[in-house]
Amino acid sequence: MIRLLFIGDVYGKPGRRVLTAHLPGVRDQFDFVIANAENAAGGFGLNTESAKALFKAGVDCITLGNHTWGNREVFAWLDDERVLRPINYPLGTAGKGFSTFEVKGERLTVVNAMGRVFMEALDDPFAVMNTLLEREDLGSIFLDFHAEATSEKAAMGYFLDGRVAAVVGTHTHIATADARILPKGTGYQTDAGMTGPLESVIGADPEGPIGRFLLRTPHRYVVAESRAQLNGVVLEVENNRTLRIARYEYTEPH
Ligand SMILES: [Fe+2]
Ligand SMILES: [Fe+2]
Secondary structure, three states, rough: EEEEEEEOEEHHHHHHHHHHHHHHHHHHHEEEEEOOEEOOOOOOOHHHHHHHHHHHHHHOOOEOOOOOOOHHHHHHHOOOOEEEEEOOOOOOOOOOOEEEEEEOOOEEEEEEEEEEOOOOOOOOHHHHHHHHHOOOOOOOEEEEEEOHHHHHHHHHHHHEEOEEEEEEOOOOOOOOOEOOOOOOOOEOOOOOEEEEEOOOOEEEHHHHHHHHHHHHHOOOOOOOOOOEEEEEEEEEEOOOEEEEEEEEEEEOOO
């Protein structure tokens, strides 16, 4: 049995701060830690300083998303087996979408895929998962499904039910309260939520987003400065199924 912690979108300095302060103290409760870090570098992408800080704090694998290309330093990390970008980018794209790890003598494969509703349309993530699952050497499979629409994420959960250990969503930065085990044994939560500033509009200082909604013109988005919250999901995984799944949350004190 593998005890997994999955940490939702790490956003800017506040996200890195809460993760690096909190994770080392609880790290021994988990066998493997995955973090979505597509917003780690100032809200956009992954840079070297962020990747190093996350790994040092105890993260074993970093997943990304539509902001994969937000910081050019990511190219130094895309060949690292611990760093994944969505698997359904077209053939020939730098990096890879899955990696297999040995954890306590068991095989664990982490996959990152991206949805197509209300976001840039990549290759069909359902078909790409079907192709990946033809492989027999993956062990227990954890999918970070980076998507906007709750319907697309729920559909992916049921599509993969009984074929992967877990499907957990990212990208909306808002945690959902639907953690459960689907009928055929796949752990599921629509969105893990964000690891970043609590007083924000999905990570940004509210002024920018409010301005954009009011005036319909571009506004500068600045990483909000407030106490941060770490949002994630804890799973117990065995034989490509989930035995237990629950939300995980830690908020910095005032
Ligand atoms: Fe994000
Ligand atoms: Fe995203």
